[in-house]
Amino acid sequence: MTGQSPYLLAIDQGTTSTRAVAFTLEGKPAAVRQIPFKQIYPRDGWVEHDAEEIWTTVENTVGAVIADVGGAERVAAIGITNQRETTVLWDRATGAPIGHAIVWQDRRGADTCQKLRDSEQGEIIQYRTGLIPDSYFSATKIQWLLNSQPDLRDRAARGELACGTIDSFLLWRLTGGVHATDATNASRTMLFDIHKQDWDADLLNMFDVPKDVLPTVDDTAFAYGETHSDLSDAKIPVTALVGDQQGALVGQACFETGMAKSTFGTGAFVLANTGAEAPQSKHNLLTTVGYRLGGEPAYAVEGSVFNAGTTVQWMRDELSLFASANETLALAEQSERDAVMFVPAFTGLGAPHWDPDARGALFGLTRDTTKADVVRAGIEAVCFQTADLLDAMTSDTGQPLTLLRVDGGMAANDWMLQRLADITGVPVERPDYLETTVLGAALMAGVGAGLFSTLTDTDAFRTVDRLFEPGRSEDWRAARRGVWQDAVARVLTQ
Numbered sequence: 001m002t003g004q005s006p007y008l009l010a011i012d013q014g015t016t017s018t019r020a021v022a023f024t025l026e027g028k029p030a031a032v033r034q035i036p037f038k039q040i041y042p043r044d045g046w047v048e049h050d051a052e053e054i055w056t057t058v059e060n061t062v063g064a065v066i067a068d069v070g071g072a073e074r075v076a077a078i079g080i081t082n083q084r085e086t087t088v089l090w091d092r093a094t095g096a097p098i099g100h101a102i103v104w105q106d107r108r109g110a111d112t113c114q115k116l117r118d119s120e121q122g123e124i125i126q127y128r129t130g131l132i133p134d135s136y137f138s139a140t141k142i143q144w145l146l147n148s149q150p151d152l153r154d155r156a157a158r159g160e161l162a163c164g165t166i167d168s169f170l171l172w173r174l175t176g177g178v179h180a181t182d183a184t185n186a187s188r189t190m191l192f193d194i195h196k197q198d199w200d201a202d203l204l205n206m207f208d209v210p211k212d213v214l215p216t217v218d219d220t221a222f223a224y225g226e227t228h229s230d231l232s233d234a235k236i237p238v239t240a241l242v243g244d245q246q247g248a249l250v251g252q253a254c255f256e257t258g259m260a261k262s263t264f265g266t267g268a269f270v271l272a273n274t275g276a277e278a279p280q281s282k283h284n285l286l287t288t289v290g291y292r293l294g295g296e297p298a299y300a301v302e303g304s305v306f307n308a309g310t311t312v313q314w315m316r317d318e319l320s321l322f323a324s325a326n327e328t329l330a331l332a333e334q335s336e337r338d339a340v341m342f343v344p345a346f347t348g349l350g351a352p353h354w355d356p357d358a359r360g361a362l363f364g365l366t367r368d369t370t371k372a373d374v375v376r377a378g379i380e381a382v383c384f385q386t387a388d389l390l391d392a393m394t395s396d397t398g399q400p401l402t403l404l405r406v407d408g409g410m411a412a413n414d415w416m417l418q419r420l421a422d423i424t425g426v427p428v429e430r431p432d433y434l435e436t437t438v439l440g441a442a443l444m445a446g447v448g449a450g451l452f453s454t455l456t457d458t459d460a461f462r463t464v465d466r467l468f469e470p471g472r473s474e475d476w477r478a479a480r481r482g483v484w485q486d487a488v489a490r491v492l493t494q
Contacts, residue, residue: 008079218485262407268304311342
């Protein structure tokens with residue numbers, strides 16, 4: 001490392017694009033590169049990615065950012081944040097993926113998970129993993145991949161194959177063969193006991209997953225290895241892995257029990273820090289590892305909305321209602337009708353319903369319905385679903401939320417955030433820097449590299465752009481949410 005101030009480089013491998021960002025040690029972005037990649041839909045409910053294409057986007061974005069900051073010797077450490085449950089199987093000898101990655105949105109394991117939910121095994125899974133049996137998580141994806149070709153299970157038994165979430169695959173490629181993950185990503189597989197902090201033998205047997213194909217599980221901030229020569233001239237330590245939503249929890253400085261954030265990306269995800277306690281939800285929320293440092297996990301409760309940004313994408317790409325997401329604010333402001341309700345259950349409904357067979361619907365259409373009305377309804381749908389999650393969290397914890405920190409691409413929309421505050425009745429706080437997921441990965445990398453002694457050293461890096469206060473009456477809120485809940489009831493299948 002030269003005498004110049006170093007940078008922290010974060011890789012944000014998301015559902016639709018890969019971003020690399022170099023941050024100063026004060027948490028300010030200094031260089032950003034982003035590349036989208038292809039979405040693959042083989043059949044209804046199936047979603048796949050080409051893991052080799054993803055790796056190419058990582059190589060290109062990271063290489064460009066390293067060049068932008070003056071070379072690898074200027075980078076102190078790398079952190080990786082990733083789309084969590086998406087699963088890759090690869091050849092240990094070559095590092096080549098076997099088939100496509102199966103994406104977190106994929107529903108091919110839904111029937112298996114429904115049977116588990118209806119059995120005593122479902123209770124075992126929920127208690128040990130904090131998760132509700134669902135094909136959203138990695139277990140049935142790994143099971144499917146191992147069964148996808150006749151020889152794969154024999155090859156796995158011979159130690160020829162490795163499997164893991166995207167962070168594990170990228171770490172393997174970056175370091176030339178380190179097979180590891182962190183506790184936040186492991187906690188999303190439905191194979192990891194969040195209380196014992198280890199892979200669970202009974203669950204591995206239940207899903208027929210051999211432990212030897214899985215990565216070791218380490219802390220979120222940890223010395224995972226160094227980049228090999230194919231990526232850069234100098235070796236760079238990889239010192240953090242963190243699932244994307246937990247990365248945002250860190251980037252939003254939600255370090256105290258009860259603090260909560262909601263990230264509006266491809267999906268929408270609300271996480272509330274519960275500290276050393278791992279509560280089991282009575283309202284279909286998830287318990288997950290928020291982060292783990294020094295072997296000690298900080299837990300979180302989570303509610304997931306499967307379709308948030310994808311709702312905007314669908315309205316843009318399939319309905320051609322606008323050319324750019326930036327137009328949605330003006331369109332929503334144009335609409336003066338409350339009649340249209342949009343339930344965007346393209347791949348089922350997440351918490352608190354967990355209905356994989358529910359499908360999307362538009363209600364209340366009339367001859368004078370405009371595209372502005374539909375756009376408004378699509379944005380409002382994300383707000384209504386978030387409100388449902390906050391209600392469930394309040395019921396589980398007994399503590400009403402007093403502030404919601406928000407981030408992600410949709411959080412740039414002022415109309416949406418004001419409507420979110422109105423519908424939830426909770427003040428909504430937006431930071432200056434919206435990409436808190438990748439910021440969280442960088443801050444964790446700084447902890448892992450010893451540049452920050454504790455996470456709380458990074459508190460000051462988060463600054464507030466605007467606070468949105470609720471501006472509607474309780475009667476208005478109750479009436480609007482009643483119409484929403486009626487619309488949801490009409491698409492539920494369970």
